[in-house]
Amino acid sequence: MKKIFVVEDEENLRNLIEAYLVKEGFMVVTAQNGLEAVEKWRDSLADIIIMDIMMPGLDGYEVLDYIRKDSKVPVVFLTAKRELEDKIKGFETGADDYLVKPFSMKELVMRTKAILKRSGNQEDYLQTYGELTIDLIKMEARVSGELIELSRKEYELLAYLAKNINIPISRGKLLDGLWGIDFEGDDRVVDTAIKRLRKKLGAAEGYIKTVRGLGYKFEV
Template sequence: MQTILVVDDDEHIRYLVKGLLMKEGFKVLGAENGITALKILKKELCELAIVDIMMPIMDGYELTKEIRKSYDIPIILLTAKSQIEDKEKGFDSGTDDYLIKPFEPRELIFRVNALLRRFGIANEANIIFGSLYINKKAYEVKVKEKSYILPLKEFDLLAFLATHPNQVFSRSQLIEKLWGLDFEGDERTVDVHIKRLRERFSGISDDFSIKTIRGIGYSLEVL
């Protein structure tokens, strides 16, 4: 289930958008301002953000810039502004799409699904990076047509990172997503599995690399 962050100081709008997205099967998190939104992003893995422009404390343009510094997720700006200068400012800040209020509910859903497909975050069963092929349903990994059998957690870790290419995840986020909240081990478990994946694919594939982001965690970089 994909998680979408909705940021708007208007509680009515947050409630409306949340209801629309939940009907489509999304998990939705709400924030009333940019500061709260950034705190949520540090704790939760979100696949897309819907951001209002006119907000106190931090407006949508500034929030979009802040999100772009650390997260590679699609962003839709919501606004009552329709001037071309405002749209230009929105795209310059890093947004991927722009929706004018009031909007048709179906149009919002269309745009959300289109962006998720464009970013490859639609939970596709098959992932392909050059010669690397991952079939998440069959737990199959191939490189240059040669199959490799991975232990379950190594496969889960590789598939998860590959589903979110170039996005950085902390060790605690990976533990929560792949081992669960009731996991009693420590975060070094992630380091061990990352090391094994690197050793396993070293010299086999140059289509991707698992990078260590010092002080944060790991990211699968598509080369």
């Protein structure tokens, strides 16, 4: 199931987009402004971002510029602006598509699916780390060419750590990013998940390092 990160400051429109995408079979994470988008986009593990341009704090151009420093995740801009110069600016910033308000939800879904289909052919979605290969489209992992049977949460944990290679990640951040801020358990669930994941990784289990007193990091 593909995950979409929706960034829109108009609450009614944000809720409408979310409801329609969920109905179409997508997982959806949302943010209500540019600042929140910058804080949440990495943890969202989104396959595509749908983002308004005119937002308080940071506008869509600024958020996309921040994202493009280390990610090629597809981005669709939503805007009330119709001028060609605005579209050109969006594409120059790194947007993959541009949808002018008002738009139909059906068109949004069609454009989203088309971009995801094109993105699936890009080598960026096949990440290799030593003996480990992660397929971000099929959401699976292989060690020395052999498919590993991972649960959805184990895959998300592995992909998150690998995306932040060599960066120590606290248990709290892993818990909030992958289990959600409303999760009522404690961070021992992270340790348990890491233990299971390491066991399944076999020859690549050593890629997940323990950072004493903090959490974990992915290192090859």
